[in-house]
Amino acid sequence: MPWDEEKAVMEANGDTHCKTYLVICHAKKKAAIIDPIKPRIGNYLGFLAYHNLTLDYALDTHTHADHITGR
Helix, strand or coil, rough: CCEEECCCCEEECCCCCCEEEEEEEEECCEEEEEECEHHHHHHHHHHHCCCCEEEEECCCCCCCEEEECCC
């Protein structure tokens, strides 16, 4: 599923069934990503670049093998 620009939510479908959230401050053009998964990092960075946003934080609320903190 592509990013929903109104809600800034991306659902990672497939085997993971995880949800990744993007919190954006439009005034400062900064963002935080919550529960990113490794196979989708390129998608996240592409979205941020397209919208001229700077990623300030990547947060993991829990550990999964497919999250950015997974091995």
